[in-house]
Amino acid sequence: MKVVCDRSALQEAVNLVSSVVSPRSPRPQLGCVKLDATLAQDVGELTLAATDGEVSIALTTTGVEVQRAGQALVPAAKLQQIIAAEDAEPTLTLETEQDALRIRGADAKFTIYGFPPDEFPSVATFPTGEEEAGSWSRFRAAGETLASLITRTLFATAKETSRYAINGVLLKREGRKMEMVATDGRRLALATGSVEGAADEPAASCILPSKALQIVNKLLPACEEAHVAIGQTQAALAFGSPGDPSRAVVRASLIEGAFPPYEDVIPRDQDKKATVETASFVSAIRRAALLTNEESRGVRMRFAQENGSAQATITSRAPELGEAEITTPLKAYTGEELEIGFNPAFILDALKAIEEPEAVFELKAANKPGVLRSGPDFLYVVMPVGLT
Known part of the structure; x- marks a missing residue:
């Protein structure tokens, strides 16, 4: 792999993807970011991916020149630190040598020792049909609408990890109405909005983990439209322009358990x-x-x-x-x-x-x-x- 990147765009992408990483994971590969450079019909793309085993993200960046396709799997923290330290450089060159990633600026060279890319688990794809988890309920929402719902509910989730069912936000969608609810037992926030493309889809209800929604909220300011799919055990959200909705995909395991009967309070x-x-x-x-x-x-x-x-x-x-x-x-x-x-x-x-x-x-x-x-x-x- 050999890629020339706009440093600022690369830093933004790496910082966002790295927010998924769990630094205390017993599997060192889950503390890494996977870089996948592709070149098709003279069009190059660099996709960055990360997961903690429960939440995953894949983000395709622009502003790259792919000179040679390939992959790398390197520790997220060191990758972040090096890119941030090279703040005077407009571009950086990333090149792999076996399992190592070399980062070169105008006056500096760094080598990060990584892992074989095939040791990284599969992450963050948006379902396009029936999958092994069962059928999916799909709908679309304006980026502004989804951001508003998350902002007005996420703050009220429980912070104590022992309170599992209320460590996330309840999402309910029926017809073209979507509702998000969060509570920590002392307060409750409820916000509603409208969605598109859901009239014939089955109603859906799930508890989304707070971590996934925090990441989603970082993606939404640059997103015109979000595509949402809710399955039996997972949810997936894709972001981008209407013609290319999958520039970023976040996928998360749903929180198990029963959300409190909030209407009663x-x-x-x-x-x-x-x-x-x-x-x-x-x-x-x-x-x-x-x-x-x-x-x-x-x-x-x-x-x-x-x-x-x-x-x-x-x-x-x-x-x-x-x-x-x-x-x-x-x-x-x-x-x-x-x-x-x-x-x-x-x-x-x-x-x-x-x-x-x-x-x-x-x-x-x-x-x-x-x-x-x-x-x-x-x-x-x-x-x-x-x-x-």
């Missing part, structure tokens, strides 16, 4: 509603959170009508630190005055994911969950915290 009887201006409410909560600590991490929110105007007063107090009080106007407030405590980080996470200038906070009582809504396609349920 969405309150239906909230009788207090505060309409907030998103940016100013974020600012108020962020400032109040400055005087919280591990022992007193909650902030107190008081919603009321004061002298004919709606406002929220957000206060915090931490022993040996101090206290804060921030007052911010509300667009509107209906219902009786209410004081309630929330973890400020949980509220900020949702508000930062909201894409609208306004949001509606629906409340019932100090010991009942709150519901944050942004338009008809996003809601967020968050449990209150006790305040002393």
